[in-house]
Amino acid sequence: MNRFAGLATAALLTLSAAAPATAGTAPPLHWVASWQASPQPVWGADFLFPAGIPTALNDQTFRQTARISLGGPRLRVRLSNAYGTTPVRVGAASVAGSAGAVPVALSFDGQPGTLIAPGQERLSDPLHLPTRDLQAVQVDVYVPGPTPLQTFHWDGRQTSAIAPGDQTTRAALRDGTATTARLFLTGIDVEAPATSRTVVVIGDSITDGATASLDRDQRWTDHLAARLAPQGIAVVNAGISGGRLLRDGMGESALARFQRDVLDQPGVASVVVLVGINDISWPGTAFARNQPRPTLAQLQAGYGALIARAHARGVRVIGATLTPFAGALPGTPLDDYYRPDKDALRHQLNTWLREEAPFDDVIDLDAALRDPADPARLAAAFDSGDHLHPGDAGNRAMAEAVDLAVFGE
Structure with a gap:
């Protein structure tokens, strides 16, 4: 082979390596x-x-x-x-x-x-x-x-x-x-087409599935996963019962664990943030008898910190309004979890989430679950019976309230 033939062969090999995959080639994973x-x-x-x-x-x-x-x-x-x-x-x-x-x-x-x-x-x-x-x-x-x-x-x-x-x-x-x-x-990853991606839902017991039927995959994230799987989108549950936004509860705060539980998840493209009700309601209860309740400004700053960290990584952030809880946890050591002044703060926070918060989008779960005749309470059909956590029907309603377009293309 002369020098020019060798150069031509090398050029053809280079072009072949750079050429797009032909029909029938397996897509990258x-x-x-x-x-x-x-x-x-x-x-x-x-x-x-x-x-x-x-x-x-x-x-x-x-x-x-x-x-x-x-x-x-x-x-x-x-x-x-x-x-x-x-x-x-x-x-x-x-x-x-x-x-x-x-x-x-x-x-x-x-x-x-x-x-x-x-x-x-x-x-x-x-x-x-x-x-x-x-x-x-x-x-x-x-x-x-x-x-x-x-x-x-x-x-x-x-x-x-x-x-x-x-x-x-x-x-x-x-x-x-x-x-x-x-x-x-703590995690299972799968190898999937390059177009596949993950949504992480970070939250508290409502996301963790506290009153969902045992062994039946009835958390609201399970229902959302079933809706999104045909689009090549996974949903993973980063809920912790007793979780809070600003302070540690029955686990580290959302602020403290956001890197590990959200940003470090492979393939993460979006995060749904549904946390804050324990920040509002724990103070004054057996969980946190002497802790002061956070102000609206402190809660807003906590959300803002999560948004900034997600956006710095190119992750889309979707907020969710806090659901009704009037009469929560009756007959338990936490029967003082609900108070009208706590609910007033929830309403203020929800108004900010709907109208001013710098999220990429908002899911109005409060509107999806509340009783039209008494908006401070969960609708009876969606209530697990403890007036705080949705039952199986409520979890399904939460997932169905999500416009899948919030997760982008």
Whole structure:
């Protein structure tokens, strides 16, 4: 081959490499968050609510179910020791495509287990396990030695189980003890087309699904995920029961966890912010007897800080009005959660959210759920019975109130 022929061949190869993909070529893929359970610090026995988990595990397997939003050819899982003060040693972990299916082993840097340092998380190696949209998968984590439980997600709305020994390869769990808390697992990512993206919903117990039917995926984010999956958009739930915007509650404040639970999620393009009712209502209750109630200006500044941080990352921010709560939590130690002056602040905040707040868009969930005859209250059809949290019908109504156009093209 002479010099000119060689140059011509090189040029043709360069042009071929730069040419667009031809028909039939597989589209590029990227990772998107498809499921999430925000971690919380485990509280002590003197807290108002029981943690619902033992203080430690030792030579035990934790099995839990998670319904992903989008499916894909591969997945990876995220395990967390966010609030631990000692390392967590994972001996083995696995994923099954459904309850009763044979689990497939996960690896971490090519090894069957991993060590998670205090305050850290670990992402598994990608696992070839094809999944479909809205598929429930089962995740097992085995800890071989004494493992203090200092990080969890309190209200999973899903029955999980703790069982003796390493059962990560068993289709049927033996001698399991049930809990509705979640341990170790905080995220599942899937490999999806490059056009796919994720919406994160950050909030409190209303988003966490506090009164949604157990094991039935009836949170309002579950219904929203079903609406958005056909468009290639995942929805992940960053709700924490007892969560607040400005101060820590039954988890870190939204301001403190926004980076981890929203901006660090792979593929995030939009965030819905539905938080603030506990900021308004906790002060003066058994949760925060001597704390002052925040002012409207302080709440506005908190929202503004989230908006600025999201926009700096090119993430779209959608606000949501706070829902009615007159008569909330009757017959409980928190029956002073509602007061007319607290509701007056909610109305002021909602007016600002609708008319002045610098969000990219606003979802009016107050209008969707309130009783037309008594707007301070949830409509009876949407009320779980505690006058604060929507029931299954209310969660569905919240999702249906969302104009999907708020998430952009």
